[in-house]
Amino acid sequence: MRIGELARRTGVTTRALRYYEEQNLLTAERSGSGQRHYAETAVERIHLIRQLYAAGLSSKAIAELTPCVIEGRATPELLQRLAAERNQLDRRIADLTHTRDRLDSVIDGASSNLHTGAPCPRDANAETRTDSYRLAGTQPRPEAAAG
Numbered sequence: 001m002r003i004g005e006l007a008r009r010t011g012v013t014t015r016a017l018r019y020y021e022e023q024n025l026l027t028a029e030r031s032g033s034g035q036r037h038y039a040e041t042a043v044e045r046i047h048l049i050r051q052l053y054a055a056g057l058s059s060k061a062i063a064e065l066t067p068c069v070i071e072g073r074a075t076p077e078l079l080q081r082l083a084a085e086r087n088q089l090d091r092r093i094a095d096l097t098h099t100r101d102r103l104d105s106v107i108d109g110a111s112s113n114l115h116t117g118a119p120c121p122r123d124a125n126a127e128t129r130t131d132s133y134r135l136a137g138t139q140p141r142p143e144a145a146a147g
Contacts, residue, residue: 003036010046023059
């Protein structure tokens with residue numbers, strides 16, 4: 001199939017498909033006139049690539065991991081890398097869960113104040129902590145948020 005059809009079937013742009021090729025995540029045969037032609041298996045590969053990107057993996061990590069995932073080839077080093085990527089995802093999930101729980105708490109407090117007409121209490125330290133985390137590009141940890 002040609003690049004436009006692959007883009008339509010996978011919901012990605014042709015630019016993204018070309019980028020995947022540049023990153024050695026995807027291959028295409030070239031016609032005599034230079035047009036890209038993809039195998040039917042490219043659709044599933046694109047879905048996998050997008051899932052791995054959504055999970056936060058870099059294109060380099062994806063390129064290293066896809067032979068194992070797609071073709072079933074694994075080495076002890078690759079299995080260690082997969083486990084490390086999984087552990088990193090677990091940490092990110094824990095951070096996101098904590099952030100969601102804090103947001104739920106804020107929503108609950110704001111909803112209660114909405115019903116009583118009381119103003120929301122301001123915590124000057126919370127704003128300072130939030131700004132410092134934002135500037136550092138990190139999320140507050142449970143133990144940091146409590147202090």
